[in-house]
Amino acid sequence: MVAKRKPMPVAEAVQAVMNVGNEAKKEAIPLANSYGRVLAEDLVGDHDVPSFDRSPYDGFAIRAEDSTGANRNRPVHFQVVGEIGAGTVFPRAVQAGEAVRIMTGAKIPAGCDAVVMLELADEHNSDEMSIKRALSPGDNISFQGEDTKKGTPLVPKGTSIDPGVIALLATFGYAEVPVAIRPRVGIIATGSELLEVHEPLEPGKIRNSNAYMMAAQVERTGGEPVLLGKLPDDLDACIEAVSSALQEVDMLITTGGASVGDYDYVPDIIERLGGNPLFNKVAMRPGSVTTVAEIDGKLFFGLSGNPSACFVGFELFVRPILRRSLFFEKPHLKRTKATLGKDYPKPNPFTRFVRATLEEDDGRFVAKPGGLDKSGSVTSIAGADVLIALPGGSRGYETGMSVDIFLLDDHKGSEWPWENIVASYKS
């Protein structure tokens, strides 16, 4: 007789994993390699940006008061006393009636408080120009600190480094960037039916797809996958492999063997290695067999062998703790609402996480369950944008109902109807 397992509610199970401390650690890496990594310290501007008043235009820097009264009939003339490009500083204070030819990005010379655009100045020769309109102090100046002031918090730690963050890191002189060390996540596939990816099919066998899928999930989350191969259904071999893998990695995932069958060894492995089980069944579908334990102070995830269940188990249980150990403040999948795009008549006592595509219809997000909705299905994972969360109960769900969705990719969103936009901006 197989011992009955008691399913733990999903939220409680997720919390149980999050309660296991997984300290985030940092390292310094070159800026050029930091894209996609996670910032390990708050980024605070240590100087004003820009750090000096500068010209936003090619033109002439003047004293605004000297232009008083200029109009079309009575242009005001200036003596052009020099020229500066960006990076060059005019060496002296500008006097009454003088102008400095200045290029975009150059520091405003001392004494000047306005810039006339080149197009609005009449140049008479290389050392004289006139203008037909008066300027006010501050006209056409990019002021020191207008972008950001020294001491302003700009990007919190735990943020993915994207091109905008890279621009800031470069602006503030981070040749080396403090980033979270990518936790090493070991992946072992179990099952005597598994073939390597390059092997031809044989009767009763399948290729190991879960290990590679999870390696990609680990990478997408920000961790470093460590593929540790596949194991036959042999308890001693599994125990040996899990035990030595745990020495090498920060957390370990196995796929397969988590259920109650004759060769489902996950419970035995945990027991034999003296692990502390957090749960061995979750009130969800797919992935009800998801088992998590702490062994030797490290998290051990026994995910289902069924591909869709394995996928969901990773996103719900592995992703958040991995993100927590990358300093993320909000480690869980982003949640929002959408309209159900297709009937889901199958009632279930457990919460269901249904793979679906996300489309936009008349300004609303519509989530459409796609493909075969079985936990053994592999095809419906590809192309899934979201997981629809359907609470357990005795009824099904109808098209048009409002449902919670979890976004599988941080940057998901509907694509712009680009041709329409281009058409509407034809000027």
Ligand SMILES: Nc1nc2c(c(=O)[nH]1)N[C@H]1C(S)=C(S)[C@@H](COP(=O)(O)OP(=O)(O)OC[C@H]3O[C@@H](n4cnc5c(N)ncnc54)[C@H](O)[C@@H]3O)O[C@H]1N2
């Ligand atoms: N009597 C019961 N049988 C089952 C129960 C149950 O409660 N009572 N639960 C079912 C549910 S739900 C799930 S989910 C599966 C979970 O099974 P395991 O985690 O033990 O996984 P396996 O039996 O090893 O494999 C399941 C399925 O997935 C295929 N598989 C395994 N590894 C991989 C891989 N690396 N890549 C691709 N596919 C893989 C495997 O061949 C099986 O077809 O148990 C149900 N049974």
Ligand code: MOO
């Ligand atoms: O755990 Mo199974 O995936 O519920 O279907």
